[in-house]
Amino acid sequence: MAFLSTKPYKGTRDFYPSDMRIRNWMFQKLRETIQSFGYQEYDGPMLESFDLYAAKTGEEIVEQQLYWFLDKANRKMAIRPEMTPTLARMVSGKIHETPQPIRWYSVPNLWRYERPQRGRLREHWQLNVDVLGGDPLMADAEVLMVALEIMNSFGGQDKAVIRINHRKLVDFFFSEHLKLNSEISLRVTKLIDAKNKVSEEVFQKSLAELGLDQDKVNKLDQFFNASFEQIQKDFDCPGARELAELLDYLKQSGAEKQVVFDSSILRGLDYYTGTVFEVYDCSPENNRAMFGGGRYDNLVGLFGKNKLSGVGFGMGDVTLRNFLETHQLMPSEEPSVDVFVSLPHLDLREKAENLAKSLRSKSFKVMTPLEVGGFKNQLKLANKHGVRFVVLFGEDELKKGQLLVKELQTGNQEAVNEDQLVDYVTKKIRGV
Amino acid sequence: MAFLSTKPYKGTRDFYPSDMRIRNWMFQKLRETIQSFGYQEYDGPMLESFDLYAAKTGEEIVEQQLYWFLDKANRKMAIRPEMTPTLARMVSGKIHETPQPIRWYSVPNLWRYERPQRGRLREHWQLNVDVLGGDPLMADAEVLMVALEIMNSFGGQDKAVIRINHRKLVDFFFSEHLKLNSEISLRVTKLIDAKNKVSEEVFQKSLAELGLDQDKVNKLDQFFNASFEQIQKDFDCPGARELAELLDYLKQSGAEKQVVFDSSILRGLDYYTGTVFEVYDCSPENNRAMFGGGRYDNLVGLFGKNKLSGVGFGMGDVTLRNFLETHQLMPSEEPSVDVFVSLPHLDLREKAENLAKSLRSKSFKVMTPLEVGGFKNQLKLANKHGVRFVVLFGEDELKKGQLLVKELQTGNQEAVNEDQLVDYVTKKIRGV
Numbered sequence: 036m037a038f039l040s041t042k043p044y045k046g047t048r049d050f051y052p053s054d055m056r057i058r059n060w061m062f063q064k065l066r067e068t069i070q071s072f073g074y075q076e077y078d079g080p081m082l083e084s085f086d087l088y089a090a091k092t093g094e095e096i097v098e099q100q101l102y103w104f105l106d107k108a109n110r111k112m113a114i115r116p117e118m119t120p121t122l123a124r125m126v127s128g129k130i131h132e133t134p135q136p137i138r139w140y141s142v143p144n145l146w147r148y149e150r151p152q153r154g155r156l157r158e159h160w161q162l163n164v165d166v167l168g169g170d171p172l173m174a175d176a177e178v179l180m181v182a183l184e185i186m187n188s189f190g191g192q193d194k195a196v197i198r199i200n201h202r203k204l205v206d207f208f209f210s211e212h213l214k215l216n217s218e219i220s221l222r223v224t225k226l227i228d229a230k231n232k233v234s235e236e237v238f239q240k241s242l243a244e245l246g247l248d249q250d251k252v253n254k255l256d257q258f259f260n261a262s263f264e265q266i267q268k269d270f271d272c273p274g275a276r277e278l279a280e281l282l283d284y285l286k287q288s289g290a291e292k293q294v295v296f297d298s299s300i301l302r303g304l305d306y307y308t309g310t311v312f313e314v315y316d317c318s319p320e321n322n323r324a325m326f327g328g329g330r331y332d333n334l335v336g337l338f339g340k341n342k343l344s345g346v347g348f349g350m351g352d353v354t355l356r357n358f359l360e361t362h363q364l365m366p367s368e369e370p371s372v373d374v375f376v377s378l379p380h381l382d383l384r385e386k387a388e389n390l391a392k393s394l395r396s397k398s399f400k401v402m403t404p405l406e407v408g409g410f411k412n413q414l415k416l417a418n419k420h421g422v423r424f425v426v427l428f429g430e431d432e433l434k435k436g437q438l439l440v441k442e443l444q445t446g447n448q449e450a451v452n453e454d455q456l457v458d459y460v461t462k463k464i465r466g467v
Numbered sequence: 468m469a470f471l472s473t474k475p476y477k478g479t480r481d482f483y484p485s486d487m488r489i490r491n492w493m494f495q496k497l498r499e500t501i502q503s504f505g506y507q508e509y510d511g512p513m514l515e516s517f518d519l520y521a522a523k524t525g526e527e528i529v530e531q532q533l534y535w536f537l538d539k540a541n542r543k544m545a546i547r548p549e550m551t552p553t554l555a556r557m558v559s560g561k562i563h564e565t566p567q568p569i570r571w572y573s574v575p576n577l578w579r580y581e582r583p584q585r586g587r588l589r590e591h592w593q594l595n596v597d598v599l600g601g602d603p604l605m606a607d608a609e610v611l612m613v614a615l616e617i618m619n620s621f622g623g624q625d626k627a628v629i630r631i632n633h634r635k636l637v638d639f640f641f642s643e644h645l646k647l648n649s650e651i652s653l654r655v656t657k658l659i660d661a662k663n664k665v666s667e668e669v670f671q672k673s674l675a676e677l678g679l680d681q682d683k684v685n686k687l688d689q690f691f692n693a694s695f696e697q698i699q700k701d702f703d704c705p706g707a708r709e710l711a712e713l714l715d716y717l718k719q720s721g722a723e724k725q726v727v728f729d730s731s732i733l734r735g736l737d738y739y740t741g742t743v744f745e746v747y748d749c750s751p752e753n754n755r756a757m758f759g760g761g762r763y764d765n766l767v768g769l770f771g772k773n774k775l776s777g778v779g780f781g782m783g784d785v786t787l788r789n790f791l792e793t794h795q796l797m798p799s800e801e802p803s804v805d806v807f808v809s810l811p812h813l814d815l816r817e818k819a820e821n822l823a824k825s826l827r828s829k830s831f832k833v834m835t836p837l838e839v840g841g842f843k844n845q846l847k848l849a850n851k852h853g854v855r856f857v858v859l860f861g862e863d864e865l866k867k868g869q870l871l872v873k874e875l876q877t878g879n880q881e882a883v884n885e886d887q888l889v890d891y892v893t894k895k896i897r898g899v
Binding site: 038039040041042043044047048049050051052055056058059067070071072073075076077078079080081082083084086087090102104106107110112114124125127128129134136138139144146148158166168169170173174177184284287288289337338339371372384385388389392395398399400401402403404405406407416419420 | 470471472473474475476479480481482483484487488490491499502503504505507508509510511512513514515516518519522534536538539542544546556557559560561566568570571576578580590598600601602605606609616716719720721769770771803804816817820821824827830831832833834835836837838839848851852
């Protein structure tokens with residue numbers, strides 16, 4: 036018989052305990068920050084109707100990257116490639132019972148059929164944060180603050196900046212200054228989004244092919260290199276005014292230094308309708324966009340006649356972990372078990388179990404061996420499992436109602452009265 | 468245009484925040500208990516190779532209930548219907564680097580194409596707890612203790628019992644007393660497992676069809692109604708002796724009263740090889756098996772020549788929630804937000820943001836409105852969102868550097884100095 040492979044499916048990961056600990060640590064920190072802003076968690080099923088994505092999700096994803104199949108009743112089902120359609124469906128389903136502004140987050144696993152590469156896998160987890168309703172600019176400011184505070188909570192204060200732009204400003208520039216129609220605007224946008232993938236020569240040639248003369252190319256160059264002061268002077272329009280107000284809000288929230296204007300942030304203009312932003316790793320060695328988001332209109336339009344505008348972002352676990360590793364912001368490896376209560380012979384099993392139980396009742400992580408063994412054997416077991424303290428039953432100590440407690444890292448060993456064990460461990464581990 | 472449905476896929480659930488809070492609460496409590504025994508969490512991808520299930524998973528699941536499809540490279544992939552095959556694959560992949568006994572747990576979502584009914588859905592979450600290696604009976608005892616402690620942690624001390632049996636005892640009875648071959652034994656087992664689905668007449672007729680005469684039927688009846696004392700007297704065999712030792716261990720661990728022998732616990736004998744058990748809701752109004760598990764041999768045999776025996780159980784979130792609701796063990800609904808910092812006019816935004824920030828830095832959940840509004844409007848907003856305290860800016864108080872803090876549940880309202888707000892809230896909410 037041929038043996039089965041032990042490898043996970045291409046583009047996916049197994050989370051062994053050492054990786055699971057990091058995933059849980061990251062998600063726990065994310066949750067704490069987001070909850071501190073009063074956001075509530077939601078989740079939906081892994082499978083959704085294909086139609087949910089066919090309508091709004093980008094063409095590339097639906098045609099090339101979606102996992103879909105027919106179920107036994109011939110329903111065309113898809114594995115979720117993004118969370119926003121599920122959010123839209125759920126919000127629409129209870130739109131009249133849900134108080135606005137709606138502040139929701141989720142940390143779903145998402146699937147895309149991708150060629151696996153750095154930062155892009157077939158299965159990844161993605162934090163989704165959204166605000167629906169409320170004053171648009173105040174909501175934008177809050178969501179930007181949440182994104183910043185998340186980075187800061189990991190110690191990334193001076194390592195990440197948010198670059199922001201506004202869809203209405205770019206629209207204004209394309210239609211009023213370059214006099215381009217919306218189709219050409221979209222194609223120019225896509226060229227600019229992909230600019231660093233082609234040579235300057237190819238880029239210029241493509242612009243010319245779209246009908247942009249040298250004057251327009253110069254204007255394009257000026258626009259995409261302008262400071263916000265320059266923009267305000269040259270492009271007085273609703274988008275620029277909203278951006279100015281948003282920047283003012285962010286200043287009031289104390290985030291002035293971590294948010295910068297960048298007219299080249301575009302994020303596929305066919306989806307967003309207002310503020311757009313990207314969070315950048317600003318270290319020289321890893322300077323790149325990590326995640327982003329923006330404001331969208333009419334999230335719930337597919338489900339009925341209600342209208343609701345929102346702002347949100349998605350942040351992938353792979354990208355976040357890369358950032359934390361690059362900047363050495365990962366948690367230190369700590370023993371995963373607090374106490375190992377040894378078992379030298381079966382007669383002591385009841386005593387060992389009682390000791391373990393009393394420690395567990397104080398929320399310590401306590402392991403007992405699943406075999407009988409002497410000092411040496413038990414210490415070896417405890418060492419293998421990454422334990423902090425070992426409780427040993429010494430012959431002499433037992434007669435006096437005592438135990439030996441050994442700290443593996445330091446090698447320190449002390450005799451402790453049986454009825455003092457919980458207090459002793461509490462003091463050592465929690466300092467009280 | 469026809470609008471899309473807002474309903475989730477048949478047999479699946481949307482977790483709106485109120486349900487998500489309960490799911491998170493349940494899983495958090497599960498994790499705390501399991502970690503207190505030194506278990507570590509793992510996870511694998513949602514999709515696995517179809518072959519992983521074809522080999523070991525029960526026929527009914529693979530042929531009728533598995534979600535599977537071909538990916539773009541024509542790989543036959545399945546959505547995981549159970550976690551054990553993934554566990555086996557992962558353990559096999561690192562069998563030489565992983566210290567034994569391996570104590571792992573996971574809380575995956577699983578998919579089966581089922582006709583939705585009470586307690587059975589197409590997508591559900593299932594806690595999986597397993598121990599691989601170690602002395603088998605000590606490991607069995609520990610896993611049973613973990614299952615019990617989980618029930619107890621929810622307040623189910625007097626509401627749940629574990630019924631245990633042993634595969635080798637049942638085998639011994641079938642082969643040595645009834646003189647049945649393994650094929651007939653299996654078919655008799657299945658009849659007994661499904662006994663309460665058919666009439667006594669049909670049951671007896673089916674037994675006769677399998678060749679069991681009246682003498683054997685009487686023996687069957689005696690066996691499945693015997694006390695453990697009777698079993699020890701009449702069926703002296705390794706299975707009965709192991710059970711006696713296991714019951715002794717459980718007594719030492721203080722679980723004597725919550726574990727009972729029940730020879731009718733069978734759990735599909737083609738999979739388990741030693742101890743088998745089921746956790747029962749023992750209240751008269753809901754008397755039924757909630758979840759179970761047992762010992763299996765050679766978990767990793769599909770992946771290579773290594774051998775490893777284990778014991779484990781799986782516990783579904785739907786069943787657990789039913790149990791908690793039946794016994795009124797659900798958490799009380801608490802305000803999801805600690806403090807609402809109001810915003811009467813834009814000039815106060817910076818001050819409001821700073822107050823919110825200082826509260827968030829102490830891990831309070833703080834909401835700020837995304838619109839400007841007077842007292843009445845802001846109180847209405849805070850009420851809608853389920854907030855505990857509201858910070859209001861009163862004209863008179865502002866002049867004195869004070870704020871008004873109102874507790875919504877009691878209606879109490881106090882003037883608090885601005886620089887005392889964090890201390891005030893801390894004392895009110897955390898009592899220190």
